[in-house]
Amino acid sequence: MKKTYQILLCALITFVVAGCGKTAKVDTLSIVPEPVYVNMKEGNFTISNQTKIAFENIGQNTTTAKYITKTMRQMHMRTAIGNAATDQCVSFLLNDSINIELGEEGYMIEVQPTGIRITANTETGLFYGFQTLMQMLPDDISSERYKKITLPCCTILDYPRFEWRGSHLDVSRHFFTVKDIKKHLDLMATYKLNKFHWHLTDDHGWRIEIEKYPLLNDVGSWRVDRADVAWGEGEPAHEGEENRYGGFYKKEEIKEIVEYAAQRHIDVIPEIEIPGHCSEILAAYPHMACANDDTTYQVQIGPYWPPRAILCGGNDSVMQFLYDVMDEIIPLFPYQYIHIGGDEAVKSNWERCPRCQARIKELGLENEDQLQSWMIMEVEKYLQLQGKQIIGWDEILDGGVSSHATVMSWQGMKGAVKAAQHGNHAIMTPTDYCYFDYYQGNPNFCPPAMNHPLPLYKVYQFEPIPAGLTTEQARCILGGQANLWTEYVNDYHHAEYMLLPRLCAMAECLWSPADRKNWPLFRSKMVHHKARLTHMGYNVFEGYFKPVLFTSQNNDGTLNVGFDWEVEGTEIYYSTQGTPEKEKGGIRYTEPFQVKPGTVVSTASYLNGELKEEVYTFTIEKK
Ligand code: ACM
Ligand code: ZN
Numbered sequence: 183m184k185k186t187y188q189i190l191l192c193a194l195i196t197f198v199v200a201g202c203g204k205t206a207k208v209d210t211l212s213i214v215p216e217p218v219y220v221n222m223k224e225g226n227f228t229i230s231n232q233t234k235i236a237f238e239n240i241g242q243n244t245t246t247a248k249y250i251t252k253t254m255r256q257m258h259m260r261t262a263i264g265n266a267a268t269d270q271c272v273s274f275l276l277n278d279s280i281n282i283e284l285g286e287e288g289y290m291i292e293v294q295p296t297g298i299r300i301t302a303n304t305e306t307g308l309f310y311g312f313q314t315l316m317q318m319l320p321d322d323i324s325s326e327r328y329k330k331i332t333l334p335c336c337t338i339l340d341y342p343r344f345e346w347r348g349s350h351l352d353v354s355r356h357f358f359t360v361k362d363i364k365k366h367l368d369l370m371a372t373y374k375l376n377k378f379h380w381h382l383t384d385d386h387g388w389r390i391e392i393e394k395y396p397l398l399n400d401v402g403s404w405r406v407d408r409a410d411v412a413w414g415e416g417e418p419a420h421e422g423e424e425n426r427y428g429g430f431y432k433k434e435e436i437k438e439i440v441e442y443a444a445q446r447h448i449d450v451i452p453e454i455e456i457p458g459h460c461s462e463i464l465a466a467y468p469h470m471a472c473a474n475d476d477t478t479y480q481v482q483i484g485p486y487w488p489p490r491a492i493l494c495g496g497n498d499s500v501m502q503f504l505y506d507v508m509d510e511i512i513p514l515f516p517y518q519y520i521h522i523g524g525d526e527a528v529k530s531n532w533e534r535c536p537r538c539q540a541r542i543k544e545l546g547l548e549n550e551d552q553l554q555s556w557m558i559m560e561v562e563k564y565l566q567l568q569g570k571q572i573i574g575w576d577e578i579l580d581g582g583v584s585s586h587a588t589v590m591s592w593q594g595m596k597g598a599v600k601a602a603q604h605g606n607h608a609i610m611t612p613t614d615y616c617y618f619d620y621y622q623g624n625p626n627f628c629p630p631a632m633n634h635p636l637p638l639y640k641v642y643q644f645e646p647i648p649a650g651l652t653t654e655q656a657r658c659i660l661g662g663q664a665n666l667w668t669e670y671v672n673d674y675h676h677a678e679y680m681l682l683p684r685l686c687a688m689a690e691c692l693w694s695p696a697d698r699k700n701w702p703l704f705r706s707k708m709v710h711h712k713a714r715l716t717h718m719g720y721n722v723f724e725g726y727f728k729p730v731l732f733t734s735q736n737n738d739g740t741l742n743v744g745f746d747w748e749v750e751g752t753e754i755y756y757s758t759q760g761t762p763e764k765e766k767g768g769i770r771y772t773e774p775f776q777v778k779p780g781t782v783v784s785t786a787s788y789l790n791g792e793l794k795e796e797v798y799t800f801t802i803e804k805k
Contacts, residue, residue, distance in 0.1 A: 234264025288341025458527025
């Protein structure tokens with residue numbers, strides 16, 4: 183551990199300002215997610231504005247070649263197209279014969295004194311190789327002009343552990359512009375995340391144009407504006423108040439985003455929530471509520487619990503509505519999956535609704551959970567006829583699922599385990615590791631967020647394959663995903679703050695082999711990535727300074743106390759007298775120490791000499 187730390191302290195990039203551009207010599211790499219294999223070698227190669235790029239077996243006009251050329255040019259590199267055989271090039275080669283190890287998404291990079299060569303079986307692999315190459319360049323490459331960058335010779339071989347590396351964004355609770363979504367897709371691409379789960383409909387606003395049901399947009403996409411106060415602190419709508427907050431994506435905008443994502447090798451999964459989380463639908467089309475539900479629904483403006491709004495399960499016009507909506511969704515999203523929600527549908531209206539009860543009886547169902555499953559399976563059949571598969575939150579298991587449904591496990595991992603045991607595919611998004619609407623730091627020092635802290639350290643511990651699954655069952659776990667619900671996220675600038683740097687940890691959990699994960703190394707890489715992301719214009723959270731406590735027991739009954747920390751360079755001081763600050767005699771923490779059970783240990787964290795946050799206290803007890 184210590185050795186890695188020392189090596190990383192040497193991981194300096196040296197800059198020399200020269201002429202109209204800087205020069206840099208890169209000594210060590212700081213790639214996130216950590217590649218499968220890296221071998222550093224003697225020698226180096228210098229990229230300058232004379233360096234050319236070459237494409238072999240891949241046309242210059244392919245999406246990926248154009249992306250690479252454009253990005254290199256944006257970085258002020260005059261990238262003429264060259265010939266790999268004769269010029270000193272950065273060359274991109276699509277393999278003639280498939281390299282099995284690299285698979286669909288893997289790549290190899292060889293930096294040699296004569297040039298850099300990136301090879302892959304697919305354009306996706308070349309794209310990811312290019313993302314890695316970008317991360318080998320100085321942290322400020324996106325904002326500074328470089329004349330020369332000298333890279334160390336090395337070989338990198340890399341491919342992902344999981345095929346599903348997702349990022350979910352709720353655009354219902356708050357709405358984000360096309361430009362915001364593109365910035366988000368750029369961020370995902372940087373970290374080799376490949377599934378954008380777009381939560382387009384919910385109680386707080388319907389966000390996609392549907393021509394056949396115009397009130398979804400005229401009514402369902404708008405609510406009264408309380409964006410200037412924290413979630414939950416806004417007044418209810420006043421009599422006659424205009425609905426000014428909201429918006430929706432026009433079909434042309436959806437196409438533009440899907441195309442932008444495809445250029446970055448990202449699939450887009452729309453989520454259309456059924457049968458619950460639908461106040462906005464019922465505000466627009468009240469007849470889709472249950473027969474006995476006389477609520478006047480509005481597009482919700484704040485916390486809304488329990489979520490009783492539910493589409494009537496006994497009304498044929500609701501089913502027709504769902505098919506009609508899917509008819510408009512399908513042509514917009516080329517990827518095979520559509521997310522149908524299914525979570526948190528409170529079924530009290532169904533219990534009382536004569537139409538729902540008649541449907542239950544007619545179909546011989548046992549209960550309301552089975553009515554939900556029937557509805558979802560009907561929609562699933564409809565989608566399957568058009569070549570689509572469904573994903574649903576883990577509640578879809580409650581009344582039974584078809585063998586083709588993919589389960590997104592958010593209430594812990596048990597949903598995914600159950601799904602995998604039945605041979606269904608599953609995606610891991612347990613709240614404990616994947617809910618980025620939770621605080622990432624001390625709530626006293628952060629803007630309001632949803633729940634108890636989920637710090638970077640904890641996200642990094644995410645292991646998507648739970649113990650106890652057979653090899654066959656483990657194969658059903660497609661991967662995992664970070665979810666960002668946006669009740670407390672008013673704009674994309676704040677979304678970035680909630681996502682970063684946690685999304686980096688998520689990317690490493692989903693891409694890198696489990697045995698390549700290394701917390702001290704990751705922590706030190708974050709120094710570079712926070713700087714890199716800031717130069718790229720992202721809003722990055724500084725870090726949580728509460729030490730992570732470790733204890734173990736000795737034979738004599740005493741306990742060993744150790745601390746870990748989140749931000750590279752943090753110095754922890756501690757005391758058993760309640761005064762851990764440096765100037766009050768706090769002891770600098772360097773290694774675990776012994777105390778008696780029941781001892782109260784307090785700590786103070788410093789970064790660059792500055793006291794961070796507050797004094798934390800820990801009562802050290804036997805486990
Ligand atoms: C969820 O968080 N309700 C899926
Ligand atoms: Zn009903």
